[in-house]
Amino acid sequence: MLFNSIEFVIFFPVVLLLYWRLFNKFSVNLRNAFLLATSYLFYGWWDYRFLGLVILSSVVDFWCGAKIFQAQTKRKKRRFLILSLSVNLGVLFFFKYFGFFSRELIALFANWGYPIHPATLNIILPVGISFYTFQTLSYTIDIYRERLKPTNDWLAFFSFVAFFPQLVAGPIERAKHLLPQFYSKKIFDYLLAANGFRQVLWGFFAKIAVADSVAPIVDTIFAQYETANAATLAMGAFLFSIQIFGDFAGYSNIAIGLAAMLGFNLMQNFATPYFSRNIREFWSRWHISLSTWFRDYVYIPLGGNRRSPLRHSINIMATFVLSGLWHGANWTFIIWGTIHGLFYLVTQPFSTKTRSDEIRLNQVLPIIGTFVLVTFAFIFFRAENIVQAGGIISRIGGLATGNSIFQMMSFSKIIPALFFSVILIVTEWLQKNRQHGLDITFVKPAVRHAIYYFIIFAILFSFQTNRVFIYFQF
Template identity: 50%
Template sequence: MLFNSFEFLIFLPVVFVLYWFVLNKSLRIQNLLLLTASYVFYGWWDWRFLSLIVFSSFIDYFCGLAIEKSTRSGKKKILLIISLLVNLGFLGFFKYFNFFAGSLQQAFNTIGYEIDSFTLDIVLPVGISFYTFQTMSYTIDVYNAKLKPTRDIISFFAFVSFFPQLVAGPIERATNLLPQFYKKRKFNYAEASDGLRQILWGLFKKIVIADNCAIVVNMVFDNYTDMNASDLFLGAFFFAFQIYGDFSGYSDIAIGTARLFGFNLMQNFKYPYFSRDIAEFWRRWHISLSTWFRDYLYIPLGGSKGGNSSKIRNTFIIFIVSGFWHGANWTFIIWGFLNALYFLPLLLLKKNRMNTNTIAEGRLFINFKEIGQIGITFILTLIAWIFFRAASVTEAFNYTKSLFDISILSVPSVDMKPLLYILMLIPVEWLQRNRTHGLYLHNGEIPILRWFLYVFFFCIIFFFGAKSQSFIYFQF
């Protein structure tokens, strides 16, 4: 079920009314409703794949209890390994089997051994990378004694499958989200109102920004050999805002929806295109995944401790694994490799924590130095996004090479309308860069201003929204 679909427009109010006005006497019944609603939400795509979520939930629920009960460290480790193997096994089979099978066949063919293709017709379950990492955080934290295992099976299953963020995040830690299922929740009008505003802002970013950009992006990348450099630049530029509007828009809708039910999810994007260097960009982009890899992979590997060789190794591991997490294609691996190259000088020069504050804090305008820093960071990111979007490594290199042509100075021939929508987005996000989302308002805001903004963005979405398209990150 898509957030921007008619079905969800019916589904959300029905669940909301049942949750707050019919089943509000019992916390356990409310959690059971959320679990049922989450399975309906996911099963709307394909009921068959619900079995994967249910099976993973059972494994991690019982492994968590067994880890706490066990007195031997060796047995605890075995139980953790079982949990990880089940989750990563599902993820590896559905997402990466054909990639490894195809790569192995190509490797043998390269050295002169012809082998038959043994790829399978596998359907990738929507959101498997997200809920797999979410449930793994539970068993890892229980093993590390950071979290007590739950005996409330309904709360645990609801935590794993919580529908607002089930298929595209944020990837919530068990230490943050799971305890919220134990506490009695009371309806808070102010939080619910802010949740609706965040949903509205997310829909604007998805339907107006991302979906309009997608039309131009698809046309340019499908025909890049016939395009001049200025069109190619705009194609890459629009893709940068397509993926931002698409993914951060989903996160806004997810966070806002969760607030309607009394839950607080972590902020997943903090205006990343205002970043002054790549390190800052990765502290602001897909924060739930970046921090997951930091805590469960980068730090256990040694992080930034030790000599330069270990720092370089750990940096490339975390970025390449992050790229591979996004998809079974060499383009994603090179995307991760490029970001590691960008990040490495900052780490080695100990400047990776240089820009931790909000840009132009306390000021309305930025200075020339900050403009240059944002510009350089954005261009580096844009080049990496070409590899993320391209269908193959060859296409990505040819596309990038074609940008360095005198035709970059020519007048673009592609539709420029998405640029107008982007120019609506940037000022709002700049003014709101210290707040959690673009339509966040203080309680003291003038009511007529609030309603003007609601009507304005509703009209923009209704009249200028593009044809509904699936969220990009559903494929991951």
């Protein structure tokens, strides 16, 4: 079920009403059972068969977590951790990477003069598998590291894994933060719920008014890159950066806002990343739940910065390459991760060690420079293949002549998309030290309500039925 669908517009108010008026009043177990049922309904709306994978991951990690904690020796603890890793990563590999590695293996043997023709499987990628897999793995790994005790409440754990606001595209929560929130009754907090609703509204604006309006422009430019001029291709790369931010940060804001309306607190996933002054700061602001996951469970176990300079650089590159591979089974994602790793290493000596929320106008040049690097890398992220990405970059660099965007699309489609994009960027700047773009309770009521009405109008004006979120493919 999509957030931006008619079904969800019906689904969530019903869930919210029953949640607060009925199920939360009686017992925590009844409340969690209701949340679990609604979460399974939400996920099963796409394909009920994939519910088995969510349940399998929940069962395996609930059991393995208990066994790791009960084991008396490190060796036995490691066995159950390996079992958890094997099941979860095995399922993830099969559904997400089997086809990719099969194709590459076939191509490799063909190049060696040994063509093979194995039977191929038409495997559909289950929505959100990368997200809930990483979420449950953090649970067993933290127990193994003795940073978390396992829960005995299977209902709370299953609800934690399947919690529908963040099940299919994050934020990727840690058990030590989200799981305890399923143990106690919730008390309705009007201010929290109202702020959650405003955050949902801002998320829908970013997704529908911005990302969905920009998407047709980006699709057209990338599809016709061989005939587009350099300025148009540069615009396409720029607009994709806006699109993917509006799409994914929009989803995160909706998820966080929905959870707040249910009395749950989810971690922040984006913190004005396009105002970062270097790549290191960018990755402390972009997809925070994933970047911190790779930091804690890949980079630090590899040795982090505690090794030699060469080993430190290898650790950074390995982390970024794996992060790229996490995004999809395509060489373009691996190259995207590699580029970010190289950018990170090259700019590290000039980067600040900690993220600062104080961004001043005299830092515009570093911000623009970082945004250009990020946008360049996003060309590979968006491209269908390496050939397309290389063609776009070469035409931009060669100042190629060709069609302009106004020759490819109607003026009436371009102007609203650009207008809403400017509003998103300006609001992100003005609200950089607040929770979200519509955290405007300090504004006079008349102005505040006018802003709300404009945002609602922009959403309705731009609405397109069942426009999926970009990160659902990951």
